[in-house]
Amino acid sequence: MAIMILRGPHLASHTFNSELLRNLQQLAREAGRIVEVCACTGLREFIAGLRMARAQAPEFMLLDPGEIAREALNHPEAGLHDALDGLTAPYIEVHEDSDTAMGPGPYQRGAPLATIIINGDLSTSYRIALGIALRQLRTLPC
Numbered sequence: 001m002a003i004m005i006l007r008g009p010h011l012a013s014h015t016f017n018s019e020l021l022r023n024l025q026q027l028a029r030e031a032g033r034i035v036e037v038c039a040c041t042g043l044r045e046f047i048a049g050l051r052m053a054r055a056q057a058p059e060f061m062l063l064d065p066g067e068i069a070r071e072a073l074n075h076p077e078a079g080l081h082d083a084l085d086g087l088t089a090p091y092i093e094v095h096e097d098s099d100t101a102m103g104p105g106p107y108q109r110g111a112p113l114a115t116i117i118i119n120g121d122l123s124t125s126y127r128i129a130l131g132i133a134l135r136q137l138r139t140l141p142c
Contacts, residue, residue, distance in 0.1 A: 004058035005037045006049045008066030020123050031134045043068045050083035060133040061091035092129040096122040
């Protein structure tokens with residue numbers, strides 16, 4: 001019954017504030033779901049979070065790579081695409097601007113259901129992504 005948000009590092013001016021978190025949690029509660037957030041400080045921790053998610057088996061994931069997108073492109077050996085392919089839950093990428101998008105990858109099994117980019121407005125990106133996730137989950141029992 002959980003939707004996991006996995007967040008990479010962001011510039012200080014682009015924070016995931018408590019008001020946004022409360023809003024997302026309220027929207028999820030109204031739909032009979034909960035939101036869990038895992039914040040990561042770098043690429044390795046983000047990849048570890050993806051692998052951890054496989055074991056925790058959330059129903060849905062919102063992935064916000066933040067500033068790691070460029071690092072992941074420069075270091076494909078780090079295993080980001082393999083970790084994404086290992087996810088069992090559907091996911092949506094959430095971005096504040098197109099510079100942080102992970103871009104197409106050599107996905108073997110699963111690409112994102114959607115990629116949401118609202119330039120300059122991360123809060124709206126999250127609200128749209130959560131709305132899509134909740135609509136997708138409506139057909140599943142709580």
